[in-house]
Amino acid sequence: MTGKKIVVLGGGFGGVAAARTARTLLPAEHSVTLIDRNRVTRLCGMNPMLIVGERDVRKTGRSLGQLANRGINFVESAINAIDVSGRTVSTANGTFEFDYLVVALGASYDWDAVPGSDLAYSFYDLDTARRLRRRLSRFRRGKLVISVAAPPYKCPPAPFETAMMIHWYLRRHGIRKDSKIIVTIPEPAPMAVAGPAASARLRDDLERRDIGLRTGVGVTSVTPAAMEAGYSDGSSIAADVIVTVPVHRVPQVVAESGLTAGKPWTPVNAKTLETSATDVFAVGDVNVVPFAEGKAIPKAGVFASGQGENVAATIAARILESAPPPAYDGSGECFLAYSTTQSALVGGQFLTSEGPQVGLKPPTPSGMRSKERFEQNWRRFRI
Ligand SMILES: Cc1cc2nc3c(=O)[nH]c(=O)nc-3n(C[C@H](O)[C@H](O)[C@H](O)COP(=O)(O)OP(=O)(O)OC[C@H]3O[C@@H](n4cnc5c(N)ncnc54)[C@H](O)[C@@H]3O)c2cc1C
CATH class of the missing domain: 3.50.50.60 (FAD/NAD(P)-binding domain)
Structure with a gap:
């Protein structure tokens, strides 16, 4: 042969x-x-914790050059x-x-699809996440909105994980009562892909933390000063920090x-x-x-x-x-951190003869330990 x-x-x-x-x-x-x-690729899954200072930027990458040790030719x-x-x-x-x-x-990300979003904040790659991290370190009070443009987008739990981590961070700094967090999504329900029970639980978890949720609207524009976001239903939200999830192509x-x-x-x-x-x-x-x-x-x-x-x-x-x-068989589970010590797991098996067997498991310390192991395994090329 x-x-x-x-x-x-x-x-x-x-x-x-x-x-x-x-x-x-x-x-x-x-x-x-x-x-x-790129020789060095990044683990975007660290970004929701990185923006609140809970991940080290230097530990978010791995060098594909190491593949040569495994007998794989890497071409940059x-x-x-x-x-x-x-x-x-x-x-x-x-x-x-x-x-x-x-x-x-x-x-790839199409930032132009939402005019003005390049002036707003994001966390969908390392550069935008670092910029948001700097902004949050200066944040003292006000309204913060996280707005998704259109499905499909990477990691459906990510906007909610980001809202949870910002909530945790503002509480830790004693400024949560002086601030408002809102998440807007184009889908009719949060994380609908994981089924109605997962959506209902996540709605409750957001509500308990006083994180606002608007469904069925995609962000379509951000004003030049990045102080107001416009939405697909003609409405708008004025905010101190506008964070967008870009259109994916x-x-x-x-x-x-x-x-x-x-x-x-x-x-x-x-x-x-x-x-x-x-x-x-x-x-x-x-x-x-x-x-x-x-x-x-x-x-x-x-x-x-x-x-x-x-x-x-x-x-x-x-x-x-x-x-x-x-x-x-379409199996896999993503993490949804609620704090630095608790992470939920979302997923299961999508392709089964009985239909998708997926859901949201509650946040636990062992979920966070799995998330940390996942990050370490990624850096060591075990994933
Ligand atoms: C904020 C955030 C949080 C996330 N959290 C999680 C999580 O907790 N768990 C999880 O499982 N997933 C998570 N994800 C999603 C995950 O990062 C992506 O789904 C995953 O990276 C997709 O893998 P991929 O191999 O398909 O593509 P990618 O990882 O995007 O890799 C594509 C590669 O192709 C290269 N490339 C593209 N075009 C070219 C070109 N023309 N020439 C040469 N090279 C090119 C790029 O440089 C890149 O390295 C998250 C994503 C984000 C943004």
């Missing part, structure tokens, strides 16, 4: 899991190459084009041929490859995560895996990672001509 070329695009959760698993399952004659424009380069029929990927540092391709390029290079077939995200076979092109797979935020009418598996690292592992097992089985792995 001649050596096969496995090329993985993107070194986030999905790409690293795919490359790591493929390397473990395949003999050395088959090459595994991972391409990312921007990916410019994916030629599905020609079986090549063009990058700023040359062209790579592939026999098997894993597209794990995540979601499929990366342009993926749209241009034809893999999305003009759809907003990359359609895949839900069982194998293979795209319309044979031996070309899409995992993580870049794809869409429906689990019910109009509903898709959330964009979260845990799902991207599970998908990367599943796809690598499929590729290994095809190369080694062995039995394929079990179908992808």
Whole structure:
């Protein structure tokens, strides 16, 4: 058998899991190459705690250069084009041929979709989170609004975790009574993807903490001085700190490859995560895996990672001509920290014959310990 070329695009959760698993399952004659424009990638899941000073910026990254120790070729380069029929990927540092391709390029942010949001605050990448951290360290009183633009967005619990952590921080500094926190979301209910019981519990938890919630409205604009946010129903909210969750889009290079077939995200076979092109797979935020009418598996690292592992097992089985792995089952749990010592878990299994078995487990100290372990494991490339 001649050596096969496995090329993985993107070194986030999905790409690293795919490359790591493929390397473990395949003999050395088959090459595994991972391409990312960034050598150091960041764990955005730390941002809701980072903005209140509870995470160290220096510990939010991992260097993809370390993949070489595991027998994976890492190429630091921007990916410019994916030629599905020609079986090549063009990058700023040359062209790579592939026999098997894993597209794990995540979601990109369209800040322009909400005019003025670049002047407001966010926590969806490290730079915006650091800026919000500086603002919160100066915050003494007033109104703070966290507004989501449109679904789908990464980690549906993240806006609520951020509100919970800001609530915790303001209480700790004795200024919670002088401040107001409001979360606005475009969905009809908070974290609806986890089912009605999870939504109801989260509503109660927000209410108990006096965190306001407006549903069914997406933020559409922020005034130039970033003091007022406008919403899809024509209403507006004036606030001292406006924090937005940006519109997410499929990366342009993926749209241009034809893999999305003009759809907003990359359609895949839900069982194998293979795209319309044979031996070309899409995992993580870049794809869409429906689990019910109009509903898709959330964009979260845990799902991207599970998908990367599943796809690598499929590729290994095809190369080694062995039995394929079990179908992808859509399982995973995200964290929703309520404080520095308590975290809830949200998730379960989305793809079962009885329908999704998902929910929200209450916040506990052991949930926080799991969250901390998750962060450490991520830094050590165990996830
Ligand atoms: C605030 C926040 C909190 C979160 N909390 C959690 C959590 O608690 N648990 C959880 O599971 N998930 C969480 N997530 C979601 C999680 O971060 C994403 O869902 C996850 O990173 C998706 O993984 P991915 O591999 O699909 O894409 P990504 O991790 O985004 O990786 C994509 C990679 O592709 C690279 N890339 C893109 N385009 C190009 C190009 N043209 N050329 C070269 N390289 C390119 C990027 O540099 C990037 O490294 C959170 C997200 C945010 C923003």
